[in-house]
Amino acid sequence: MEVHNIIDREQWNSFLTKQHNGHLLQSYEWGELTSSLGNTIIRLGAFEQGSLVGTMMLSITDAPLSLPFPLPHPKWIYCCRGPNLEPGHEAAFNALLTQAHRIAQEENAIVLRLEPNITEEEEQREGWSDKFQQLGFTANPFSTHGRRSWVLDIRPDLSELFQHFSKKWRQNIRQAEKRGVTVRMGTDESDLDAFYKLLLSTSIQQDFFIHPRPYYSKIFHTFVDSGNGALLIAEHNQRIVGVNMIIRFGTRCWDMYSASLDKRLGLNESYPLQYHCFEWAKAQGCTHFDFRTIPEVLEPNEEMWGIYEFKKGFGGYSDLVVQTQDYIYRPVLYKGWSMMVKRRRTKRKMQYQRLMQQKKAA
Numbered sequence: 351m352e353v354h355n356i357i358d359r360e361q362w363n364s365f366l367t368k369q370h371n372g373h374l375l376q377s378y379e380w381g382e383l384t385s386s387l388g389n390t391i392i393r394l395g396a397f398e399q400g401s402l403v404g405t406m407m408l409s410i411t412d413a414p415l416s417l418p419f420p421l422p423h424p425k426w427i428y429c430c431r432g433p434n435l436e437p438g439h440e441a442a443f444n445a446l447l448t449q450a451h452r453i454a455q456e457e458n459a460i461v462l463r464l465e466p467n468i469t470e471e472e473e474q475r476e477g478w479s480d481k482f483q484q485l486g487f488t489a490n491p492f493s494t495h496g497r498r499s500w501v502l503d504i505r506p507d508l509s510e511l512f513q514h515f516s517k518k519w520r521q522n523i524r525q526a527e528k529r530g531v532t533v534r535m536g537t538d539e540s541d542l543d544a545f546y547k548l549l550l551s552t553s554i555q556q557d558f559f560i561h562p563r564p565y566y567s568k569i570f571h572t573f574v575d576s577g578n579g580a581l582l583i584a585e586h587n588q589r590i591v592g593v594n595m596i597i598r599f600g601t602r603c604w605d606m607y608s609a610s611l612d613k614r615l616g617l618n619e620s621y622p623l624q625y626h627c628f629e630w631a632k633a634q635g636c637t638h639f640d641f642r643t644i645p646e647v648l649e650p651n652e653e654m655w656g657i658y659e660f661k662k663g664f665g666g667y668s669d670l671v672v673q674t675q676d677y678i679y680r681p682v683l684y685k686g687w688s689m690m691v692k693r694r695r696t697k698r699k700m701q702y703q704r705l706m707q708q709k710k711a712a
Contacts, residue, residue: 351445356395356405365395365402366434367600371467373431374599375495376407379572384409386568387561394449396442404442406433408450413460415687424683425457430495431467431671447485451677460684462677465495473672482675490674492691496643497673500658502666504603504632504639511628511665519663523625526618531591533626536581542570545581545593545609552609566595566607573597580630584610584619592619596627603631604640624664644668653702 356362359378366372374380381391389411396404406429413424427450435442454462464487468478479489504511512520536545546563553560573579578599584592592610596603605627610620631639641661645652648668678684 351403351441352397353445353449354395354397356393356402361402362393362395362405363599365405365436369434369436371431372434372600373467374597374602374604375431376405376434376467377599379578381407381409383565383568383572387565392453394446396439396445398439398442403436403439404433404446406446406450408453410453410457410459413683413687415683415690422458424680425459427454427457427459427462428494429462429464429466431465433464433466444485454677454679458680460678460680460687462679463490463494464675464677465493465497466672466675468672470670470672478672485677487675487677490676490688492688492695493646493674496646498644498646498648498668498670500641500644500661500666501669502628502639502641502664503637504628505637508629508632512625514665516663516665519621522618522621526622529586529617531584531586531617531619531622533582533584533623536574536583536593541581541583542567544583544590545595545607548590548593548609548611549607560607569595569597569606577634579606580627582623582626582630584623586617586619591615591617592623594623594627596631598631598634598636601635601637602640603627603634603636603638605642620660628664639666641666646670651703651706653699 362378366376378393381393385391389409392408392410394406394408395402409428409430410425411428413426415424429450433443433446450462453459464482466478468476473479482489502511506514512523515523536542542563546566549560549566569579570581574581574595579595579597582594582596583590592608594608595606597606598604605624608620608623610623611617628639643654644658644661645654648658649655676684
C-alpha cells in the first residue's frame with residue numbers, strides 16, 4: 351500500500367462520488383474553498399497495485415488558542431467527513447493514518463481530528479469505535495460539524511414527494527403562492543449581493559456566525575457557475591424575501607445557506623423556496639437531499655429545534671454519524687483547548703435556555 355498526495359481534481363472527485371459515504375466537505379472544490387481561508391490542504395490517496403482505494407483530505411491551521419505562543423503557533427489537523435475507503439480495503443485507513451501522523455509531527459500539531467461520514471448503524475455493524483480506540487483515538491463529545499442531519503429521499507416524483515409533506519406544510523406552500531411569492535434562480539453579482547445582505551441580517555437576528563462576502567462569492571462562482579449549485583431567490587412584489595444556496599456533489603444535494611425576512615410578514619416564503627430546491631436537485635439527477643445539521647439530541651429545549659421541525663415537515667429521516675475522534679499529540683495544550691471549548695459550549699447552551707424561558711414567560 352502506497353500513499354501519495356493527489357493533485358488531480360477528476361481522480362479525487364471521481365473516487366469520492368463512487369463511495370456511498372463520499373461527502374461534499376471532502377470534495378476537491380471544498381478543499382480549495384477552505385484553502386482560501388488560509389488553511390493548508392493536503393489530499394492523501396492510498397493506492398494498492400496502482401488503484402486508488404482510499405482518500406483523506408486534511409486541513410491544517412492554527413489552533414484557536416488565546417495563549418501567547420512563540421512562532422510557530424501550534425497547529426491542529428482536521429479531516430471533516432473522511433476518510434473514504436473502497437469497500438474491502440480497510441487496510442488503506444492504516445496507511446493514510448501513518449502518513450497523517452508524519453504530517454502532524456512535521457507541523458508540531460496538537461491533535462488530528464477525524465469526523466468520519468460513518469453512521470451509527472454502520473458503526474454498530476462494523477465496530478468503528480473500537481477500531482478508532484485501538485488506533486489510539488479518543489472520542490470527543492464536542493463536534494466541530496454537527497453529528498446529526500436531516501435527509502430526504504427525493505427519488506419519488508415531485509407530486510408524490512409533495513403528498514408526503516405534512517398537511518400544514520402543503521398548505522403553507524399553496525398560501526405563499528396565492529399571496530404572490532415566486533421563486534427564481536440567482537444568476538449574477540446583484541443576486542449574490544442580495545443573498546449576502548439577507549444572510550447577514552438573519553445572522554444578526556438569530557445570532558449565528560457567517561463568513562465575509564468573498565467566501566460566499568467563491569462558493570457561488572465555484573459551484574453555481576459550473577452548474578453544481580444553485581442560488582434560489584423568493585420574491586414578493588419584486589422584493590427579495592428569501593434566499594437559499596444549495597450544492598450538488600455526486601447524487602446528493604446539500605442545503606448550505608438560507609435566510610428570510612421577518613416571519614411576522616406571514617408570507618411563508620421558506621416553504622415554496624424549499625420545494626423548488628428539491629425540484630432543482632431532482633433535475634440534476636440527485637437521489638437524496640441533505641438539510642444538514644439538526645440538534646444532536648432531539649428534544650424541544652435544544653438549540654435549532656425550530657429548524658428541525660421545519661425540515662421534518664417535508665418528510666425524511668435523521669442521520670447520526672459517529673462521535674468526533676481525536677488523536678492527541680500534545681496532551682497539555684489539548685486539555686486546555688478542550689476546557690475552553692467546554693466552557694464556551696456550556697455558556698451558549700445556558701444563554702439559549704434563558705432565552706427560551708424568557709420567550710415562554712412573555
